[in-house]
Amino acid sequence: MSAVLEADNLTKAYGAVKALDGLSLSVPPGGVYGVLGPNGAGKSTLFRIWLGLIRPTEGEGRIMGGVAGKDAKAARRTGSMIETPRFPPFLTARQTLVMLSRASGLKNNAARIDTLLDRVNLTEAADRKVKGFSVGMAQRLGIAAALLNEPELLILDEPTSGMDPAGINEIRNLIRSLADDDGVTVVLASHQLAEVQRVCNRVAILDHGKLVSEDTIDEMVSGSTQHLRISGSPVTAIMKVLGKKGTRDGEAVLARIDRKEAPDLIRRLVAEKVNITEARWVGGDLEKVFLQQTGEPRAN
Amino acid sequence: MLTDAISSEGYKLWRNRTALFWGFGFVPLLALAIQGFTEIYLRMQLPAAARAMPSDIGRTILLGAAQASGPLTILFILIGAAVLFGGEYRWETWRLMAPRNSRVNHVLGKAAVFALASLATIFAIVLMHTIAGLLGSFINGSPVEWKHDNLAIWFAVFFSLVLTAWLQLLQAGFLVALCVVLFRSMIGAVIIPLFVGLIQAIGGQQLQAADPTHPELWRMLLLPGMAADILRAHVGGKALMGMQMIEPKTALLSLLAQLVWIIGALAAAILLFRRQDLSKE
Numbered sequence: 001m002s003a004v005l006e007a008d009n010l011t012k013a014y015g016a017v018k019a020l021d022g023l024s025l026s027v028p029p030g031g032v033y034g035v036l037g038p039n040g041a042g043k044s045t046l047f048r049i050w051l052g053l054i055r056p057t058e059g060e061g062r063i064m065g066g067v068a069g070k071d072a073k074a075a076r077r078t079g080s081m082i083e084t085p086r087f088p089p090f091l092t093a094r095q096t097l098v099m100l101s102r103a104s105g106l107k108n109n110a111a112r113i114d115t116l117l118d119r120v121n122l123t124e125a126a127d128r129k130v131k132g133f134s135v136g137m138a139q140r141l142g143i144a145a146a147l148l149n150e151p152e153l154l155i156l157d158e159p160t161s162g163m164d165p166a167g168i169n170e171i172r173n174l175i176r177s178l179a180d181d182d183g184v185t186v187v188l189a190s191h192q193l194a195e196v197q198r199v200c201n202r203v204a205i206l207d208h209g210k211l212v213s214e215d216t217i218d219e220m221v222s223g224s225t226q227h228l229r230i231s232g233s234p235v236t237a238i239m240k241v242l243g244k245k246g247t248r249d250g251e252a253v254l255a256r257i258d259r260k261e262a263p264d265l266i267r268r269l270v271a272e273k274v275n276i277t278e279a280r281w282v283g284g285d286l287e288k289v290f291l292q293q294t295g296e297p298r299a300n
Numbered sequence: 301m302l303t304d305a306i307s308s309e310g311y312k313l314w315r316n317r318t319a320l321f322w323g324f325g326f327v328p329l330l331a332l333a334i335q336g337f338t339e340i341y342l343r344m345q346l347p348a349a350a351r352a353m354p355s356d357i358g359r360t361i362l363l364g365a366a367q368a369s370g371p372l373t374i375l376f377i378l379i380g381a382a383v384l385f386g387g388e389y390r391w392e393t394w395r396l397m398a399p400r401n402s403r404v405n406h407v408l409g410k411a412a413v414f415a416l417a418s419l420a421t422i423f424a425i426v427l428m429h430t431i432a433g434l435l436g437s438f439i440n441g442s443p444v445e446w447k448h449d450n451l452a453i454w455f456a457v458f459f460s461l462v463l464t465a466w467l468q469l470l471q472a473g474f475l476v477a478l479c480v481v482l483f484r485s486m487i488g489a490v491i492i493p494l495f496v497g498l499i500q501a502i503g504g505q506q507l508q509a510a511d512p513t514h515p516e517l518w519r520m521l522l523l524p525g526m527a528a529d530i531l532r533a534h535v536g537g538k539a540l541m542g543m544q545m546i547e548p549k550t551a552l553l554s555l556l557a558q559l560v561w562i563i564g565a566l567a568a569a570i571l572l573f574r575r576q577d578l579s580k581e
Contacts, residue, residue: 048579051399054577086393099312103304103305145396
């Protein structure tokens with residue numbers, strides 16, 4: 001099967017600012033696909049174009065083979081949650097899902113609504129008005145709303161934003177279960193890079209509206225450089241031993257060396273009377289790759 | 301499908317009891333209070349002989365229909381329309397709703413629910429008017445009479461008056477729809493039609509035709525409120541005033557002027573919304 005989501009030379013400009021700048025991307029069917037990028041990288045803009053909420057200035061977005069925003073059938077095979085979900089405040093969680101079921105043309109959906117409320121752990125709050133919901137509860141309801149039409153494709157923008165660790169774990173398991181057991185293709189944006197690394201099969205990294213990297217998690221992480229981070233004193237002695245291979249990192253020093261060089265380095269530092277308080281390998285994770293690709297201190 | 305959008309919007313409005321009450325339910329209650337005051341208290345001030353005069357319930361019902369789209373009704377209908385058409389902007393829920401149906405269906409669904417709710421409001425106003433009339437007759441000891449031998453004609457006049465009132469409410473509501481899409485604001489959506497109403501009230505005197513029973517089409521296009529009054533005077537003239545002052549041709553032109561406003565405002569709202577970026581509702 002061809003890609004479930006495609007971006008073909010997409011550009012979206014707001015005046016002089018380009019939220020997307022000639023972005024081309026293809027999301028294959030199956031698994032969990034992560035879209036990463038710092039604030040303003042264009043993740044939400046890309047999702048909104050795919051969902052037909054905004055129109056590209058140039059290029060074309062395609063969803064399930066149809067043109068984004070014009071193919072109503074493709075849109076109905078898709079579930080989505082964009083940014084923090086909002087709901088009419090006077091409706092309860094159950095009424096919200098009933099109302100959305102009607103809007104989606106789903107009849108006699110009461111049993112599925114109960115199942116979904118249970119799946120996102122909102123059964124007890126099902127008949128409470130949404131206006132009293134915490135951000136985490138709203139996120140859960142947003143995910144239930146996205147799953148109403150048993151979608152083949154699920155687009156989630158920051159699905160765990162505002163959730164506690166237990167909630168994040170639940171949603172992570174739900175997403176994996178949707179991909180593994182139900183065969184749903186999940187595309188998600190998140191700034192919780194450790195979570196993305198755990199849950200996604202492939203990731204794309206965007207920066208300033210452009211695609212800077214796209215690969216499987218394994219391939220992407222294996223290509224990242226690990227550094228030995230050494231904390232000790234005096235730092236000048238550590239820098240002297242490392243020479244050009246050393247970089248100051250706050251009170252510590254990052255050593256750009258291979259793993260096999262580490263024992264010799266430690267011996268030399270001890271010989272130079274350096275008091276080493278900590279030496280650990282950093283990098284080799286998605287966060288490191290992200291920082292290398294975007295130059296950002298952290299993803300947002 | 302459009303029916304899905306109508307079903308969803310209807311469900312949402314029905315659950316939004318505050319908007320339902322203030323937008324569509326308050327005016328009938330107000331009609332009961334005002335008409336009750338007129339029929340009961342003010343009638344009590346009349347001499348006994350006048351109080352005991354028989355009242356024509358058929359005429360009372362027609363008067364209720366003729367007065368159903370008065371300024372107070374329009375004022376509160378503006379609130380209902382603003383909530384109905386502007387809710388998605390206010391609650392930032394377009395991102396939730398828009399992917400579930402086509403944009404045209406979303407607006408048409410809201411328009412259909414507004415049309416049904418405003419029609420229900422008109423019938424509720426007529427009902428309250430009638431109840432107040434019956435109460436007034438009962439309390440003042442006056443007999444209730446039915447003076448309309450030809451029922452077909454009476455029903456034709458009644459439904460024509462209801463339709464005229466409905467057209468006037470649709471015109472106000474769809475203008476709100478256009479303003480909501482244009483300004484993405486519920487307050488703006490109420491203020492602008494109120495401003496248009498004010499301009500009409502002021503401009504009405506400046507643009508008054510030499511013969512107020514034969515205004516030209518352009519005058520009625522500029523003053524849709526006047527067009528509604530002309531149409532109402534035509535359909536209810538003989539039954540309520542005993543004479544027909546508006547010619548059918550003028551009435552048709554007034555109907556045309558109103559349809560231009562109704563269809564024009566809704567079509568413009570749909571066209572704008574179809575192309576609107578929902579980057580931030």
